[in-house]
Amino acid sequence: MKQELKGIFFDIDDTLYSTTIFAEKARRSAIQAMIELGLKGAPEALYQELIEVTQEFEPNYGFHFNKLLDRLPKEASSHCNPAILVAGAVISYHDRKFRELALFPDAPPFLEKLSQTNLIRGIITSGLAIKQSEKILRLGLLKYLSGQEAIIISDQVGINKPNPKLFQKALDRFGLAPSETAYVGDNPKKDILPCQQLGIRTIWMDRGGKHSILEPSIKPDYRVESFLEVEEILKKWGVNLP
CATH class of the missing domain: 1.10.150.520 (DNA polymerase; domain 1)
Known part of the structure; x- marks a missing residue:
């Protein structure tokens, strides 16, 4: 189970x-x-x-x-x-x-529902700290997260994607096991593969962008095109969304 x-x-x-x-x-x-x-x-x-x-x-x-x-x-x-x-x-x-600058239209209603659950909700992102932080604030993401400590930016920890250690930082910070944790990302090599190596559950957000080619060695648990699909996956995993 x-x-x-x-x-x-x-x-x-x-x-x-x-x-x-x-x-x-x-x-x-x-x-x-x-x-x-x-x-x-x-x-x-x-x-x-x-x-x-x-x-x-x-x-x-x-x-x-x-x-x-x-x-x-x-x-x-x-x-x-x-x-x-x-x-x-x-x-x-x-x-x-x-x-x-704006979230995908299907993101806010999903994130709002997610924020009403007991799940730890965070960001793991690559880039300069000031640029990624600006995006978080301008996109209005902070209110959906489990506090500022749930934001992990590669520039601040000295580890970049696709190094699995970046994702391990999130697990260690919140005392999570890989099997208790999910990650949603668009880049198979930088998002899905390192999580796969750690045993984190993976959801590949494939909206037909520049990372739509999947190598045979990379096997996400789910491939989705919208957050409506992510919502259904979470329900399968036993998450009670309002």
């Missing part, structure tokens, strides 16, 4: 909200702002160049727009102050982010 579920943890990006769609909109807004400030080039070509920059220098690198200018022909930004172009891009990016 399966042990009682006592805790459930979530990834943030592309699990609770669409990082992919949000990032594209924000980056395109930034490119348009740079063009309006004098940068020369076709919007789509500049956007694709920016995507290459983010792939080569990682998403959390702080100088994507500077690197974009560095790799463009000099005539693209002649008669422009590079600092003004970068500042315009940053302002536009963040304005779009603050305006449109």
Whole structure:
């Protein structure tokens, strides 16, 4: 007989909200702002160049727009102050982010129900502490969690996904056994596999994003496309949701 579920943890990006769609909109807004400030080039070509920059220098690198200018022909930004172009891009990016950052529509009602249970509810996420914390606050996630101690950010503990030790931190912090714990994430290699290695129950949130290919060695307990399906799984596991 399966042990009682006592805790459930979530990834943030592309699990609770669409990082992919949000990032594209924000980056395109930034490119348009740079063009309006004098940068020369076709919007789509500049956007694709920016995507290459983010792939080569990682998403959390702080100088994507500077690197974009560095790799463009000099005539693209002649008669422009590079600092003004970068500042315009940053302002536009963040304005779009603050305006449109939102949970998937099916997440709030599910999280509200979950918050009325006795389950330990937390976040295990990769990224810079300040960026991930900002997302937690702007998305309104804090009220659904079992306190701030239920937030585990890779940058704060010196361990990153897919190292299983990151997930073990959550188990140790709350005295949970792997079989008493579930994790919901979108990335098979970084979310599902390390939990699988520890024996944590896994729910793969597959909304058709960039991590929709599953390798044969990775075997989530469930694959879902919405939190309505997660709700049904929890009921199967004996969780009484209101």
